[in-house]
Amino acid sequence: MHPLSRTARLTGAFYLGLALTGMLGFLLIRPQVFTAGDSTAVLEALAGNLPLARVGLLLELGIVVTQVLTALWFFKLFGGVNAFAAGSLATLGLMNAVAILGSAASLSTAIQLGESTSADAAVQASLLIVLSEGFWAAGVVFFGAWLIPMGMLVLQSGYAWRWIGWALVVGGIGYIASIVLVTLAPEATVVADLLVIPATVGEFSIMLSLLIRGVPARAAARALEASR
8 A cells, every 4th residue: 555545544543543532422422411501500410410421521522522633644744745725724623623622621620610619510510511612613623723724734735526625625614714704793504504515525525535545646656757
């Protein structure tokens, strides 16, 4: 197997890990345990589901680890194609990981408060969960932005089908547009959800392409020739 294909498949595997930890932690467990609202209800949800909350925290940390590995291996994969674009891709991915790490720290402290008998524990836990949501909202900016250099690198390298590259570029722009829209018009959730569809298609497509196809032989040969 060509070394580029090995790198591509490992990148795809890390991306799959990011997708799985994100779906399980953010989409499945978080709504059951870490929900902002009435402070008393927040603390009761935590105190009554501490084992699940700890699993959610581990998955949040899993998101951080897999995001970092995915960003670094994308740089390894695309660094020889365009160093600036690959560096931008890795930097944006790492910034998203830092934001999620802040969220994990907030959740960790909230879980400790779930075991507390302090009179202020309910208010403090509620504020920490709101802070966690704020970290996620900030991180989404970088998670959307990193799709743009990712798509450009796909188009430039030929490591995946061109339509995937365009889906990533359009998806990244749509992601950022959805954030702006929801910030200015919080009720426009339907339109915001539509704007991120290309991003979802592009992300799953590039992940599966890297994981299953690796790097096409012709593109790998061009990369080898360019490196000489």
